[in-house]
Amino acid sequence: MGTDAVRATGSSRGRWIVGLIILALVVLVIVHIIRNREAPHRGEPATVVGASAAQLGDMPVDIDGLLGTVTPVATVTVLPQLSGYLTEVAYHEGEEVKKGQLLAQIDPRQYEISKREAEATLAKDQAALASAKNDLSRYRALHGKHSIAEQTYTDQLYTVQQDEAAVKSDQAAIDQYTLDLEYCRITAPVAGRVGLRLVDPGNYVTASSTTGIVVITTTQATTVEFPVPQNSMPAVLQRFRAGHTLTVSAYDSDNDKKLADGTLYSLGNQMDTSTGTVTLRASFPNRDDSLYPDEFVNIVLHVDTMQHAVLIPTAAVQNGAPGDFVYLVNSNQTVSVHPVKLGPSDGTHTVVLSGLAVGQQVVTDGVDRLADGTHIRLKQARPATSTSAAAASASATKS
CATH class of the missing domain: 2.40.50.100 (RNA polymerase II/Efflux pump adaptor protein, barrel-sandwich hybrid domain)
Structure with a gap:
């Protein structure tokens, strides 16, 4: 009897030990599965970014950063x-x-x-x-x-x-x-x-x-002389000789307030070899005497307008090893580096000449935290507005 009791007790303990080992293994498997499921979310959280869709619009082709001098049509000393x-x-x-x-x-x-x-x-x-x-x-x-x-x-x-x-x-x-x-x-x-x-x-x-x-100095009308870089002259010459009216806007010395609008009417006949520029002259009605003789003004020459161009916010444009590129939003909520060829810009919007189609979304906010293949989560998408509205808003701000 004593020997059988000992044997029964030993068998019971063995079963308990096996059961505990199996339970421990099951717990370890469950913990491993949970950890593997949660690891991607803890290791690669989605980056919240703002995006905008490329849309068609009009873009003015301007030459800015020009320093002009108000030159009266006539200054007469009466003798x-x-x-x-x-x-x-x-x-x-x-x-x-x-x-x-x-x-x-x-x-x-x-x-x-x-x-x-x-x-x-x-x-x-x-x-x-x-x-x-x-x-x-x-x-x-x-x-x-x-x-x-x-x-x-x-x-x-x-x-x-x-x-x-x-x-x-x-x-x-x-x-x-x-x-x-x-x-x-x-x-x-x-x-x-x-x-x-x-x-x-x-x-x-x-x-x-x-x-x-x-x-006596004539003030109504008056003219403004300003130099244009030689690289910009071919476009100006093409439009001017074709008989198109090229508008010219004059801003104050701080480039904040528009003073007057005029038209280009004369081109210089020689290049300034020291600066690589050609002097142009624009006529302004100046009925309110906003342009003062010999005053320095900032000039914006409007050369042309690109019709139905692909536009994206300028904030989306990046520059790096591939050249100019954008972060393109993919359908699987990731981004990819997408090279583009850029055209004119008005500061708010930029023309994409090639590399991007209308409707494709590009990241405009949070680009500093992105890399190729980064998982993202979009804020509320903001479609790109037409440049004409943007230009009007910028003009109202300057005025």
Whole structure:
């Protein structure tokens, strides 16, 4: 009996040990399976990114970063054309004057007296001419009858010619004094804005004066000269020579506020070898005088507009070893490096010339955390808007 009891007890313990070993193995298998399932999620969490779909739109082709100088159509220093004392200065500093408007008056009395003297001399010489013509008429009749010498008739003929020349000279002198009286009224040769006062009533001015009476600068309209790099000239030349109107926008020195819009109307005829640029000139109506003579302005030259171009947000564009590329969103919620060929950009959107189709999504936010094949989770997708709307928004911001 004792031996059988011992054997039964040993068999029971063995079964318990085997059971515990099997249970431990089952627990280990379950833990291993759970760990293997959760490992990918703990080792490679999905990166949250923003994305946008490539869409069709219009993109303006602009040349910006150009420094221009406001160059008036005319800057005129008004000089006196004769000498005398000023009796009146009729302009006010800084005012707009019209062509022909009185600016200053020179004392005309000296020239009026000289004109009357010339008129008196003319009357005297006209009387002498009339007398000489009467004598010539009589001499001609006598000469026909051979009653006077040939020399007498010839001398009288010359006397008439001399008196006629004297009358013409007197008339020229009168015309000169008449012109001098007009010159006594100094008027504006062009319309524009007058500068600071240079003379006062009572000043004696001369025809040899270099200071002048006043300086007039045309402000409406005005022009702006600006250099364009030689690499950009072929596109400008092609559009300009084809008769297209190229618009030009002028911004302030901080490039924040648009001052005026104009049109390109003239191209320089030679290249500046020191800078590799060609000087262009644009015309601006400048009705509000927003462009000041000799002011420096920032210029944007609008050359063309690309119609129905593939557009993506500029934030999606990356540059690296493959060149220009984007992170393309794949159907399996991963991204891949996708090389693209880029076109013009307005800062907000960029044209993709090749490498991307309309509707494909590219990552725009969170690209710094991505690599080829990264698992992602998208934020709410934002479709790319047309560049025309973006350009209008940018223009409103600058204005």
